Amino acid sequence: MPLPRGGLQLDYSRWMQNLLTLIVPDVLYDTRLSNSGNADQSDQDQHINATVMMDVRLAVKNIGDKDWKLYYHRSNLKRTVTCHIEGHKRKQGINYDCDLIQLFELQSLYYDFYLINLQFIANEKSENFGFLNNLSLVAIHQNGGFTKIWLSLKSVFFIITLLTFIWYLNRIQQLKRDTNLLEKCLILLGFGITQLNVPIEFLNLVMDMEFMSFLCDIRQGIFHCSLLIFWIIFIGEHLLDDVSRVGLSSYYKQLAIILIAYISLFVFESSERGIQVIDPFYSIWEVDSNFAMIFITITVLAAISYFFFLTYHLWLAFRNISTKQQSLPSMPTARRLIYQGVIFRFKFLLIATFVCATCTIIAYIMGQVSEDQWYWDDQRSFLNSLQWSSAMFTTVFALWNCYVMTLLILYAPSHKGMDSSDTDEMSVEFTRLTDNDLNDGQARINYSGISGRRQNPNPKPQYEMSLLQELATKRNIS
Numbered sequence: 001m002p003l004p005r006g007g008l009q010l011d012y013s014r015w016m017q018n019l020l021t022l023i024v025p026d027v028l029y030d031t032r033l034s035n036s037g038n039a040d041q042s043d044q045d046q047h048i049n050a051t052v053m054m055d056v057r058l059a060v061k062n063i064g065d066k067d068w069k070l071y072y073h074r075s076n077l078k079r080t081v082t083c084h085i086e087g088h089k090r091k092q093g094i095n096y097d098c099d100l101i102q103l104f105e106l107q108s109l110y111y112d113f114y115l116i117n118l119q120f121i122a123n124e125k126s127e128n129f130g131f132l133n134n135l136s137l138v139a140i141h142q143n144g145g146f147t148k149i150w151l152s153l154k155s156v157f158f159i160i161t162l163l164t165f166i167w168y169l170n171r172i173q174q175l176k177r178d179t180n181l182l183e184k185c186l187i188l189l190g191f192g193i194t195q196l197n198v199p200i201e202f203l204n205l206v207m208d209m210e211f212m213s214f215l216c217d218i219r220q221g222i223f224h225c226s227l228l229i230f231w232i233i234f235i236g237e238h239l240l241d242d243v244s245r246v247g248l249s250s251y252y253k254q255l256a257i258i259l260i261a262y263i264s265l266f267v268f269e270s271s272e273r274g275i276q277v278i279d280p281f282y283s284i285w286e287v288d289s290n291f292a293m294i295f296i297t298i299t300v301l302a303a304i305s306y307f308f309f310l311t312y313h314l315w316l317a318f319r320n321i322s323t324k325q326q327s328l329p330s331m332p333t334a335r336r337l338i339y340q341g342v343i344f345r346f347k348f349l350l351i352a353t354f355v356c357a358t359c360t361i362i363a364y365i366m367g368q369v370s371e372d373q374w375y376w377d378d379q380r381s382f383l384n385s386l387q388w389s390s391a392m393f394t395t396v397f398a399l400w401n402c403y404v405m406t407l408l409i410l411y412a413p414s415h416k417g418m419d420s421s422d423t424d425e426m427s428v429e430f431t432r433l434t435d436n437d438l439n440d441g442q443a444r445i446n447y448s449g450i451s452g453r454r455q456n457p458n459p460k461p462q463y464e465m466s467l468l469q470e471l472a473t474k475r476n477i478s
Contacts, residue, residue: 002113012113014204017201018105018142019140020102021103021104022140023138028133029095029096046090054118057072071114081101083098107277108208110207120132161190169190172187181233181248193223195219197401211277221269235314268295311354352403352406359392359396
């Protein structure tokens with residue numbers, strides 16, 4: 001592989017990154033091997049579910065090499081042939097409709113040419129299922145042009161997000177207080193998107209990285225996990241309800257579910273692509289296809305359930321902040337302007353969170369569909385689906401980066417250079433005043449007037465104290 005086309009010998013490019021090969025069996029119907037001797041069964045559909053054993057050798061060679069080099073040898077490779085034929089087509093020489101069979105998957109396309117030697121081994125389970133008339137091999141690889149665009153995007157976003165993340169960490173280090181919960185979550189999220197943007201796929205161009213796809217899945221899982229954790233805590237800290245939330249322990253149920261889900265995904269990936277690092281012919285669908293299908297179905301349902309859970313809490317936060325906004329007309333002008341800016345920014349982040357979550361779920365489902373479903377009967381439909389998937393992945397990737405950078409910039413502490421007496425005051429994005437704070441007389445607010453100087457707060461009426469209990473405050477807005 002690849003085979004010559006139009007008299008021209010083609011070769012693989014390292015920009016193609018990976019290679020998946022599928023077998024398409026061509027099985028002919030034979031009346032002598034069928035159980036259709038009875039007339040009452042002649043119009044019934046017939047199914048084949050047979051196991052074949054193969055001895056497979058995979059050799060590789062680059063341009064300029066004289067001899068082939070044995071890359072991997074697998075003896076007694078078991079694959080299941082699943083075919084069916086409709087009752088009215090049961091005639092001698094008619095082809096069965098057979099499912100695709102995965103042969104092997106390479107996570108790095110380092111060599112120019114690949115040679116497959118395949119030998120069937122006779123066994124009892126492969127007898128009497130029809131005549132194997134032909135065997136086609138389909139090779140699927142990543143488009144080289146898409147890889148160049150993808151790595152270009154990752155390189156640009158890596159530089160931007162790294163600089164933004166370093167700037168955010170520098171602002172955090174200048175604080176004279178301990179970082180709070182949401183600041184720590186933003187640090188985790190910034191690390192997640194930065195490590196995802198590192199274009200390590202360039203290493204495939206200079207060396208055979210046999211574990212590249214597995215490593216990329218782990219990196220993407222780290223980012224997804226940090227993103228889901230941030231959303232849970234972000235919404236919980238901004239619901240503006242009467243529930244008292246103290247630290248990370250207030251979210252242990254939600255965090256436990258997320259961590260268990262992603263540990264399970266890691267185990268599933270390890271049992272598939274992790275083993276393929278040492279055995280490219282391994283397929284979990286041949287070991288236990290029911291388990292694999294059940295696991296993927298549960299994962300998709302869990303993702304959809306999380307989306308509806310997040311959407312509901314986003315709606316609660318949006319409703320509560322809109323209710324609190326009705327108190328703004330009765331405030332002094334300077335203070336009302338402060339709250340208007342805060343509320344506008346918070347609503348913008350809520351909408352951005354909803355859009356980002358929606359696109360993330362859609363991209364995940366499309367990824368599962370593009371990997372597990374092939375439209376061989378209609379090639380145009382398959383190509384259109386592939387083009388839409390590629391466009392969706394690049395769009396969602398850019399959206400993730402813009403969303404995280406926006407959070408890091410808007411949520412960076414703005415009290416740089418203040419003395420230690422101000423470090424205990426609360427910022428609008430991160431903490432909420434509680435009844436205990438109000439009773440102890442520790443809740444304070446400073447705001448800038450037209451001249452830009454900080455002023456000491458005067459005693460506030462009771463309605464303002466009640467508003468401060470439910471609205472977060474920001475100390476310095478410029």
